[in-house]
Amino acid sequence: MAAWIDHLAVAPILLPLAASALMLLFDERRRGAKLAVAMLTTIALVGISIVLVGRAGSAAAIVYAIGGWPAPFGITLIVDRLSAMMLALASVLGLASLIYASARWDRGGPRFHALFLLQLMGLNGAFLTGDLFNLFVFFEVLLAASYGLLLHGSGRARVSAALHYVTINVATSLLFLVGASLIYGTTGTLNIADLAIRMPSVPESDRMLLQSGLAILGVAFLIKAAMWPVGFWLPTTYSAASPPVAALFAILSKVGVYAVLRVLLLGRGGEAADPASIAGQWLQAGGMATILFGTIGVLASRTLSRLAGFSLIISSGILLATIAGGGPLAGALFYLVSSTLAVGALYLLIEPIARNEAEPNVAAAADPVFEDEVVHDPDDEGDEVGVVIPATLAILGGGFLMCALLLAGLPPLSGFVAKFAIIDGLLDAQPPIGWARWTLIALIIVSGMATIIAASRAGIDLLWASERAPRTLRLAEAAPVGLLLALCLGLTVFAGPAYVYMEAAARALPGAAGPPPGVAR
Amino acid sequence: MEIVLALGIGVLTASGVWLVLRPRTFQVVLGLSLMSYAVNLFIYTMGRLRVDAPAIVGRDAAPDPAAYADPLPQALVLTAIVISFAMTALLLVVLLVSRGLTGNDHVDGDEP
Amino acid sequence: MKRLLPHPLLALGILLMWLLLTASLSPGQLVLGAIVAVLGSHAMAALQPEDAGIRSVRPIPRLAAIVFADIVRSNVAVARIVLLRDRPERVSGFVRLPLDMRSRYGLTVLACIITATPGTIWVEFDRRANVLVVHVLDLVDPDAWIRETKHRYERPLMEIFG
Amino acid sequence: MTTLQLAWAITAAQVMLGLAAACAAYRLLFGPRAQDRILGLDTFYATAMLMLVTFGIQTGRTLYFEAALTIALVGFAGTVALAKFLMRGEVIE
Amino acid sequence: MTGVDGLLLSILVLPFAGSILAAFLPTAARNAAALLSGAVALAGLILVALLYPAVADGTAVRGEIAWMPSLGLSLVIRLDGLSWLFSTLVLGIGALVVLYARYYMSPEDPVPRFFSFLLAFTGSMLGLVLSGNLVQLAFFWELTSLFSFLLIGYWHHNRAARDSARMALLTTAGGGLCLFAGVLLLGNIVGSYDLDRVLAAGDLIRSSGLYGPALALILIGAFTKSAQFPFHFWLPKAMAAPTPVSAYLHSATMVKAGIFVLIRLWPVLSQTDEWYVLVSSAGLLTLLVGAWAAIFQQDLKGLLAYSTISHLGLITLLLGLGSPLAAVAAIFHVVNHATFKASLFMAAGIIDHETGTRDLRRLSGLYRFMPITATLAMIAAAAMAGVPLLNGFLSKEMFLSESLQRHSGTVIDQALPVLATLASAFAVLYSVRFIHQTFFGPPPTELARTPGEAPRWMRVPIEILVLACLLVGIIPAMTIGPVLSSAVRSVLGDATPSYSLAIWHGFTWPMLMSLAALVLGTIAYLRFGKMLNRTEGAPLLRRFHTRRIFDGALAFTASAARVLERRLGTRRLQPQLRLLLFVAIAAGLLPVMRHGYSLGGMEGTVVDPGFAVIWAVGGACALGAAWRAKYHRLTALVLMGGAGLVSCISFVWLSAPDLALTQLLVETVTTVLLLLGLRWLPQRSAALAPAKGAAFPFRRAVDAAIAVAAGLGLGLLAYAALTRAPPADAVSRFYMERAYPDAGGTNVVNVILVDFRSFDTLGEITVLAIVALTVFALLRRFRPAPESLGLPAQQRLQNAYDDAQSGREVGDTLVDYLMIPRVLMEWLFPFIVALALYLWVRGHDMPGGGFIAGVTMATALILQYMAAGTRSVEARLRVQPVRWIGIGLLLAVLTGAAALIVGRPFLTTYFSYLDLPLFGRVPAASALLFDLGVFVLVVGATALMLIAIAHQSIRKPLSRAGES
Amino acid sequence: MTQAPDLPAWAAILTALFILLGAGITLIGALGLLRLRTFYERVHAPTLGTTLGTLFIVLSSITCFSALQSRFVAHELLILLFVTVTTPVSLMLLARSALSRDRIEGKDSVPPVV
């Protein structure tokens, strides 16, 4: 049916799944081999996603019909510019986190590598799928894996955070189901591209149900995107997670935004007149409230990890408000990539900078649950493995500074370019520019200022005023931060081509022009 | 039948929501389970009600779709049941561990 | 043979179940059923159950007939108690039934019989004293009841299981 | 003619089973003690199983048989667990 | 890229390259770092010099590299007279500062880092002045803030350095954000960010409605950077930086960036009332406030800092006046101030270096110890005071002359001559004080060491700068003349006025004002000099403790933010869930309100009384569970089981046997699971409940309202859907038509699960696997609550009884209890296994399938565990659930992937009828294999979860394990 | 929904008879749950349904499907078999648990330990 490159569309899901399944056949004594498998898989994912980005940038989208069943009946995977870009983002972030974890965190509990790969699988699936219910399934996959990874290492903070996180997400999943089934009940399809076609022809009498479904579905997405007032879970959850996990989580909140882009904007395409725009106004207001709340939170943060969490909230808010307000989608995408990389790098830096005292050992039971596990804790290990690198403080300081600049939107890294692209786009509207846009621009700038205030306080306290010497930094901990920051630098230097790519990606989104790819009718 | 089912969904939902808003972890688990019952039925209703029309097709002639219960919502419910079972299990274990670590069964880990 | 098919009777039972389930006697289902039966008997073997040690099968039909009759009778009796105005003099209560039988399988069948029969239920058993406590819904004469039970059920069971 | 009468008989049977389920539900709801509720639930299960068989008869389909058989074979697991919990405070020791 | 492009680019690239290189030098490589930096600065200077001919006539040269062309953003390096002048200052003074710093910095400091920052700062400054694009200008602007932050905080072990670095950063970077916004507005007005196009669009800009906001934002940026009142406070604090940094940042570079932007945009922004009022009043205030405050400083560098503020105010004032001549004077004064102020800072650094103090009250009579430095400082200070024959005099004369012109007819015009003279007198006063207190008078006492001349090469930079002051002051036309002219032409273009740089214009009013200032200043020093030593802070300004205000503002921000965060957010779960549900209900309701709630016209099915009765029970169970869940968990659990069974029966009623079967099995397993969990949840009792607050009834009412609303909402939505005809062309038609012919199954639901939408199933079993692994991992480190550590009460009592009774052993009660059930449950095991296999095999055609089979199988296992206990079962059965999960997952994936081998999409099923001997015609579907994977995985995952919890009962807690 | 399969008269009559008998017995048993006074009395009630009640309904089903498919269909017997085995298990365990609880609470209506 298709060229080999088309089959590559399913690889980002298949590869980590198969690798993790394979790992389950071997017990925890094979940790080294598992790390190798995980590393190779993740590197392969980076490679594949780069190939897919290249393919998506140069040709029409791949519409991969799983099981050979044609859309809209079967489930399709769609590799267009946007999904390929998200794949690349996820895999790069994954690679960085995994390298970091290999320094010591992967020994914080059993089955880390399998969970890690399954997390990537869930993310990739959510980005690729062209089917609404399949999106739900992959949401669940990535959530389930995120529960596992959040709890990795156990301890009171993580468990308490996980209790909230799981509860909220289980409730959210129910909303997703209600919304998706209402949409099926009124349109008779689950294929997202098909929905775009069918929505306009839904009879007036069924509009109420359809819109209600879309709205409830939207709430589910917005909870995942941590919009105010349904996003309070994010900072607490992410700051409880172990650093490599939190870094990977940086992209999790973006999945909600991604879903808004893919699905919720369909409503705009379908209902050209007022309703979507009223929903859009709510979304925009919510987005701006989110920025404001994130800004307040950033200023209120006492720890770096909460600061990072609220930075994610700010970025969600900026993305939502921009998207909803008809702002520049390409700028939003550029910002999405940049802020995700930045927060990811920041989460990786937090632990070496603000090293907490070793957590109390929570291993309370002496016997293994099953024979196939090895009972040992990361704290028991001989600590000094891996290459220790000099000039720790300078590296940490430099890294932190760059993260702060990225988040505040200051030069020279991509955060500046991203905010420029967004504000420029917001100003680009037909005059007169409405008050909402002015407010948004002001909020973007104010949030940047708040980030400088908070980050400078935290950075100075931890890096300049700290009496104690920082923990020895291992190459495996520094390298991934370097990788992520280098990407941000690259994004600045090659902002032109990157932006052109994202503009093309944005043009292909629903509501932009014509039906999206993925339906053969 | 429709009104009965709708009422049933409503009562299950209301009970579930009430429990989900309670402060004790076990209440929340039960609440989410009740809510998921309601949602499963709700998904099912999106295929509309069919009495005596299971989705088993004959082998010989092409089936008349109107004669069968819509199979798709049923398949979705099956997936949803499995996932909600998994999540119930997870939430239960998390609450057990939380109970052990925090010393109480309040959802926030401490009495307000 | 024992290695290949650890519990032949059980395997036969499973094969029978398979054939009933598939409602088919086609060769294909026979083969499939046989495979399942072998798998099932191996699953049982893994649990290492005590050997049933059946000594004689002759009393079985008679016992079955007695049990069936008792069940039907008890059904009627209990139905009367439920439906009709309850006699005030009816007493229900616990009966201690000292047993002679030691076979676990015999006891198991006895438990099933007593409990499946409406009006009596196996409540407690002391392995060391070999005493059984039964709750009887309509207890007229405990001693007579004990005698009857031992005679009607325990003896044939001891013949079967030893 | 007989079909109609059979239909009425089946419906009557279902109504009776429904009432039986309601009786079980009474114990399930009002106890008064945990063992009563568990007994109610167990009876509820058994009644539901019988109701499934009547559905099979009513529709002439064998579809409902598996569900009934499954209740017959594994439906008691819940009751066993509940009873054991009452007795021992622990389901698996 | 042309040759000029290359030259321009290398001017910009060199310092950054040097910075990176310096960063990698070893800590001790002081000379290497200094040499590198000096070389970079000199090379840059040469490059700039080479380009002078190209810009001498006031035109600009541009080099352009595409950056984000689709947003009209290019990297434009644009060199004209003004930027040439600034580049020369940046690089020239930069080179001198490098030389000075080589001797100033202590070998103990990590000097390469210092030079690295310095070079990066130089590069940023160059990028700023060479920007041919407004966004690029903002870009480098923020970079200067950033590197100045690093330079000021260089001695970060010192608290003052840290705090002032942060203050400088927040002020200037915040201003930078405003500037950024301002230039974006400007670009929006013009339609381009390109400087040439912006500069050509003056009329358009001034007439735009956005002019006001743009101007305000840009001015905030410029004023913060150039320390204009009231944003001046950060500059004196920044004196905590190493002196070379002060000499560089506060003479030629950092603070001049704001001035640069004002000059750069002068042609398009000035000539309006807003500009005049805002800029000139800010400049005037700053001029006076800075000079006044400088008089009262006791710290050498503090005096210089306030003097800098004052001079920056002077320049700003000149620019604000809006006349071309004033602009010329401003540009001229930029150069002059840079030279004399840099040299004065360096001199102050030498004094500090040699005496160990910068306190004017402790310094005295240093002339005799360091005559050369003293002489140099005196000349530079004279330039600062505006003494004739020095460069400062010339530009100040121009200023005074401008102050006499009419500009707007406002009060500023009237007062300006007097105020200008007054400010000049202040300048004379603090300059005299600076020189006299330091170099004259008796020899200093109580100094740590005996001061002496600084090293030869440390003085060279000062000598060069002082020489420049003299040369410009004496022969301006031959030295600064052409350069100034090209700079002025590049800004004013055709509006360039005629001006003369002669040192003597006769006895004019400005001359007289200058003289008056000199006399007044000197007299004032003689009269009040002693008194000044006794003051702390400047009168009138004393109450403005800028640091305290700034810190207070920050602290207030933080604490206000914390209060707001608590008010607008929460960390507790219940409010979060309340909000979540509220938002969801509102979202679902809004469309209904807009479109109106309506029922469809489809005829409903007749209500079956049995169904209604069943649901009455189900509803009662649900409500009962909600009612009892707090203190009667077991009851609630049983009631929930009832509700579950009702929904299960409903599925049967409504023709969904697969659902019923699945729901039933899951129900059973869930009950066991929750019971397993209940073991670890100690009993709750109403008697022990904590006291409830006053808000308790209100919260309950709110919760009840939300619950009712949610129930009503979902019920009404369901009812609305049920009364409507289904969509005509729903995709499910395809499934029913194709299930048998194309996928070989008659149970359409199962065919969807294992074929049409098998991808969902793959995801679903992955979820199950993940959750099982997570549960397992979590329970590995499970620590039960203290109350649950021991045996449950029932077991304790039963054990005690067994123990007390002769002839019984502990555990007999359990053995007796389970003896009979155990036999039955064991013998049921193979039958349940057979049933499971049957359900799996037939799933494709009839209700059943891998999941149902798997749960059935798992239930069989659990029954064994309940009957025989964990240890006993595991002694006989090798249970390896994790491996089962892996095998199942792999099986499902590989079945799906097999299609790839033949080039078909993932999960394409293979299906055909095979004619086998004995079997006859049988369907062979790869879906069956996929379903086997599901089966195996579900068994593994379900067992893993249940057994992992069950295992907790037999695990020894660490405390007990340690004791034994 | 009042519907039924199209059966020959003899089968229809038998089916109807069996099903009514089975359901009736089951209902009586369930009524016992309401009417009997103590738990130990009530625990006897469900066995009506699980013995004769099930038997008759299974017979009804066998008759019906045998007539429908014109051959002897007996898989329903499995239901009867398994119900006969599993019901005692749950009832025995439940009764013993109740006994244990009552003893712990010191109820004098239950026999003391052996």
Ligand code: NA
């Ligand atoms: Na009985």
Ligand code: NA
């Ligand atoms: Na004893």
